[in-house]
Amino acid sequence: MDLLFVADPIESFKIHKDSTFAMMREAARRGHRLHVCEPRDLVWKQGARVVARAARTLVLTGDAERWYEVVATQELALADASAVLMRKDPPFDAEFIYATHLLQQAEREGARVFNSPQALRDHPEKLAILAFAQFIGPTLVTRDAAAIRAFHAEQRDIILKPLDGMGGMGIFRVGPDGLNLGSIIETLNQHGATTVMVQRYLPEIVKGDKRILLIGGVPVPFCLARIPQGSEIRGNLAAGGKGVAQPLSARDREIAEAIGPVLAARGLLLVGLDVIGDCVTEINVTSPTCFQEITDQTGFDVAARFIDALEAALA
Structure with missing residues (x-):
């Protein structure tokens, strides 16, 4: 081919x-x-x-x-x-x-x-989770600075992120003291010009931001837990996170087996779910990664599984 x-x-x-x-x-x-x-x-x-x-x-x-x-x-x-x-x-x-x-x-x-291509447009990586709200934590998407402040007052400990970032770019945490919330809102929100995603901080991040790969709607049996290092809150490998491959938990499988077939039917052969604790935080569809890290640590050949699925789709 x-x-x-x-x-x-x-x-x-x-x-x-x-x-x-x-x-x-x-x-x-x-x-x-x-x-x-x-x-x-x-x-x-x-x-x-x-x-x-x-x-x-x-x-x-x-x-x-x-x-x-x-x-x-x-x-x-x-x-x-x-x-x-x-x-x-x-x-x-x-x-x-x-x-x-x-x-x-x-x-x-x-x-x-x-x-x-249509599925790529229909599933921007931050916003695709809205269709699977039963699997996400408290989340707000808005251009309204007052709504962000109200969400912080309600949740007390929050993560703010731009909708077009990757690799952990532009992610901020604001704790109960609200320190720098105004400045962060101004930076991300641009005085109401830019939409922001706000989510409750999930303390399970200390155990890793898990990348679960779905190929043809079926989960790879191992995920890569990207664990923040030092004082970082971000587990992204691009932000210095440590990648540790591990078997999927029962909850990981529940999420993957519910979401996988839906996304595959929409034309998404390869998907990367980001899961912290029991909650999906992002759905990556543009260029999901972590093939080599999972293969190197577990022996499970992710690339071979992917090419198998590609060949089957073309048969």
Whole structure:
């Protein structure tokens, strides 16, 4: 099969932990051909099909320093690929949305795109939890500074976050003393111009912010608990959290088995649930990670499970 990965620049990949690289490595091991482009390479012109203007065909070398060779660079119609894998990291900004529209046009031309472009638009990673309110903790989404203050007065210990961040960017905790609440609201809310998510602080974060992977609606049997270090409140690996793989708990399975089939039916082949304690805090659909950390620590080959699911979806 010819697999086209739409991703961030491959020169920026940290291959010791990158999940897109793990997918590529497993696909190459099975004999599939690898092509890669960036969202900016996607082009549509009236009378023609959506193309990746400068798709690079890769061969993996097995060398940690120089891990790929470009054997060809060409214009590739997305509908001519066996599958297109959208793996662009957030932010979930206007350019990301425009890329999903081009990918959806490619679908109309016959391309098979994973995750579904429409599903990506319909499930912004912070707001997707609203559809599964039975599994989340006390949460507020608003542009109203007074509503945020009232939520703090009610919950006493809260987390505030922007809707378009990743890797723990822009997350603040405000405790019962309310210290710096006004300044944080001004920073995130921009005097009412920007919507903010506010959630009750979950003390179980000390045991880790668990990433649960769903592939084809089925949970991987191990999650990665991302444990905050030092004085940090964030468990995100990008913020210095320590990743510890562990079997899913009974509650983890309950959540995953309820949400997984619903999201799979909406066109989401790969999903990353973030769970703290018993509560879902985010649903990641753009480029869920943690493949390599789980595999390295448990021996469960997440990339192989993913390529199995991709092949089955294309059969």
